[in-house]
Amino acid sequence: MGGSLIQLSATQLVEAMSSGETSAVDVATAHLDRIAEVDGTLHAFLHVDRDGALAAAESVDAKRKAGEVVGPLAGVPLALKDVFTTKGVPTTCGSRILEGWRPPYDATVTRRLKAAGVVVLGKTNMDEFAMGSSTENSAFGATRNPWDISRIPGGSSGGSSAAVASFQAPLAIGTDTGGSIRQPAAVTGIVGVKPTYGGVSRYGLVAFSSSLDQGGPFARNVLDAALLHEVMAGHDPLDATSIEAKTPPVVAAARGAMGDIAGLRIGVVKQLQGDGYQPEVHARFTEAVALLEQGGAEIHEISCPAFDYALPAYYLIAPSECSSNLARFDGMRYGLREGDDGQNGVEQVMAMTRAAGFGPEVKRRIMLGTYALSAGYYDAYYGQAQKVRTLIRRDFEAAFESVDALISPTTPTVAFSLGERVDDPVAMYKADLATLPSSLYGGPAMSLPIGLGEAGMPVGIQLMAAVQRDDLVYRVGAALEAQLLSQWGGQLLDQAPALAGAR
Amino acid sequence: MPSLKPDEVAHLARLARLDLTSDELQSYGAQLDVILSAVARVAEVAADDVPPTTHAVPVVNVTRPDVLRPGLTQEEALSGAPAVVDGRFRVPRILDEE
Numbered sequence: 001m002g003g004s005l006i007q008l009s010a011t012q013l014v015e016a017m018s019s020g021e022t023s024a025v026d027v028a029t030a031h032l033d034r035i036a037e038v039d040g041t042l043h044a045f046l047h048v049d050r051d052g053a054l055a056a057a058e059s060v061d062a063k064r065k066a067g068e069v070v071g072p073l074a075g076v077p078l079a080l081k082d083v084f085t086t087k088g089v090p091t092t093c094g095s096r097i098l099e100g101w102r103p104p105y106d107a108t109v110t111r112r113l114k115a116a117g118v119v120v121l122g123k124t125n126m127d128e129f130a131m132g133s134s135t136e137n138s139a140f141g142a143t144r145n146p147w148d149i150s151r152i153p154g155g156s157s158g159g160s161s162a163a164v165a166s167f168q169a170p171l172a173i174g175t176d177t178g179g180s181i182r183q184p185a186a187v188t189g190i191v192g193v194k195p196t197y198g199g200v201s202r203y204g205l206v207a208f209s210s211s212l213d214q215g216g217p218f219a220r221n222v223l224d225a226a227l228l229h230e231v232m233a234g235h236d237p238l239d240a241t242s243i244e245a246k247t248p249p250v251v252a253a254a255r256g257a258m259g260d261i262a263g264l265r266i267g268v269v270k271q272l273q274g275d276g277y278q279p280e281v282h283a284r285f286t287e288a289v290a291l292l293e294q295g296g297a298e299i300h301e302i303s304c305p306a307f308d309y310a311l312p313a314y315y316l317i318a319p320s321e322c323s324s325n326l327a328r329f330d331g332m333r334y335g336l337r338e339g340d341d342g343q344n345g346v347e348q349v350m351a352m353t354r355a356a357g358f359g360p361e362v363k364r365r366i367m368l369g370t371y372a373l374s375a376g377y378y379d380a381y382y383g384q385a386q387k388v389r390t391l392i393r394r395d396f397e398a399a400f401e402s403v404d405a406l407i408s409p410t411t412p413t414v415a416f417s418l419g420e421r422v423d424d425p426v427a428m429y430k431a432d433l434a435t436l437p438s439s440l441y442g443g444p445a446m447s448l449p450i451g452l453g454e455a456g457m458p459v460g461i462q463l464m465a466a467v468q469r470d471d472l473v474y475r476v477g478a479a480l481e482a483q484l485l486s487q488w489g490g491q492l493l494d495q496a497p498a499l500a501g502a503r
Numbered sequence: 504m505p506s507l508k509p510d511e512v513a514h515l516a517r518l519a520r521l522d523l524t525s526d527e528l529q530s531y532g533a534q535l536d537v538i539l540s541a542v543a544r545v546a547e548v549a550a551d552d553v554p555p556t557t558h559a560v561p562v563v564n565v566t567r568p569d570v571l572r573p574g575l576t577q578e579e580a581l582s583g584a585p586a587v588v589d590g591r592f593r594v595p596r597i598l599d600e601e
Contacts, residue, residue, distance in 0.1 A: 101583050104582050104583070105579075197558075197559035197560050198559070198562070212559070240565040241560070241562060241565075243562070244562070309544060309547075311541075312543070313542075313545050315538065315541070323519060327520075330520070332584075333584055333592055334584060334585075335585070337586065340585070340595055342595075345596050345597065345598070348595075349595045350520045351522035352522045354520055354522070355521050355523055363521055363523070363531065364535070366519045367512075367516065367519055367521070367531055368539075370515050370518050370519045371507075371535065374515075374518070380546060381542070381543075381545070384546050385545050387545075387550075387553040387554070387556075388548060389555070389556040390553050390554055390556040425537070440556075440559070442560045
């Protein structure tokens with residue numbers, strides 16, 4: 001029973017719970033058992049909230065029994081990235097500086113999950129303060145890829161991607177600043193979506209780069225992702241950058257109600273292929289393009305020359321915003337405090353606390369951002385990067401005059417090995433090569449699994465659309481997914497080797 | 504190509520309130536040089552007539568109705584504090600001796 005429950009999608013679980021075939025408590029228990037079985041090997045979770053999850057499940061069961069109307073994901077378990085605050089439940093952002101902190105409030109996303117009856121199983125591992133592409137920057141140890149435990153699960157939301165790909169949860173939430181949902185989804189063979197910036201509230205999402213950070217869903221199929229997207233999204237007065245408009249019809253689009261892809265114009269981005277992209281990644285991408293064409297889409301090649309400058313622009317803008325945002329970690333109001341011996345003054349205690357509490361990548365980015373924002377360098381670095389951002393936006397806007405969606409491989413390579421890039425920041429940053437442009441632009445983007453590449457590891461396609469056209473990425477994603485599923489005769493995850501080390 | 508001198512790296516660390524060891528200063532200095540030379544390319548493209556973009560989806564004049572809503576209680580606000588005295592945050596001295 002437990003074995004079969006963890007295999008089910010969120011949609012199937014809701015059906016089984018609604019019909020009385022199973023209960024939310026049984027579903028939660030099956031997933032908690034799975035966590036106990038495999039997470040010693042994978043380390044996807046930093047904290048498992050067994051009691052909280054079972055209590056939430058019991059409450060959903062009681063409501064169903066009483067005939068009350070419950071939400072479309074009521075009773076479905078979820079793994080929450082440890083960057084969203086959860087009242088009374090530890091929130092570390094993968095950092096020693098917040099070790100042991102139990103926030104006094106819930107993030108808006110957390111609050112919406114609870115209100116919808118979603119069962120939060122626990123908090124997932126991540127690169128410290130979401131800075132990284134492998135989870136190796138977590139202060140609490142790396143997460144492993146369920147396909148091959150010697151490889152990275154992507155990052156920064158690598159705990160969330162690993163949890164979903166290893167059937168510890170059917171759904172997870174991550175955050176994406178430069179690719180931190182899409183890249184982990186691609187390298188673990190699942191679906192991940194970065195919504196339009198401002199579509200999902202950032203209130204209670206511990207800030208890394210405020211003009212880029214965006215929460216979004218992970219799932220094993222497109223419809224599940226859409227259902228979670230709709231639960232998370234919507235205007236929030238507590239976030240001044242939240243869009244005051246209806247969430248695009250992502251669930252309807254995922255169900256095919258907005259039409260299929262016949263006649264849709266899809267652009268292949270010229271700049272997001274070629275040098276640096278592995279041959280097998282390119283091959284799977286080309287096959288996916290052929291499937292889209294078979295489905296009736298018109299394929300065009302689109303040139304976006306400013307995309308070549310997305311990486312340098314991102315690695316100025318994000319560290320600059322990070323150096324400002326992380327100034328709040330000063331050891332005064334919450335978190336770690338070091339050197340408070342009665343002799344040291346406040347500035348020294350702050351400097352000692354931050355030196356002890358932050359890991360190397362966070363320190364590196366704070367230093368870089370401090371430099372880029374400092375007098376005499378601001379115009380040459382941060383100011384120029386913001387102009388590049390304008391050029392990238394213009395490339396997207398011009399492209400969407402002639403096509404409905406843009407596509408590229410999600411990542412240049414399949415999951416690399418743990419340790420391979422830790423000492424080479426610039427090589428690590430290149431994992432985000434293809435995901436950075438739409439982050440800087442702010443439009444929605446999905447990664448969808450399209451097959452296996454080098455070393456038998458998953459490959460993803462990135463689907464990008466115009467701001468507030470999240471429905472289009474779900475529409476294209478659902479159509480392509482249907483074609484791939486019939487070709488494979490099942491999910492890509494069915495081809496994953498049995499998890500080594502699992503009991 | 505930018506090249507940071509050791510005293511510049513130390514100055515940055517001071518600005519960033521990071522009490523770094525001399526080994527750390529040396530290794531971050533070298534890495535910052537590499538990263539800065541990789542990102543300096545932004546200067547190649549954007550001309551003077553290109554306006555900056557600060558936000559992906561700009562919104563202006565965001566206000567909310569002026570309605571009272573509860574904030575954190577004193578107990579909640581202090582719940583994560585490293586040190587508390589008399590219901591307040593206790594901080595190290597803020598003035599130097601001299």
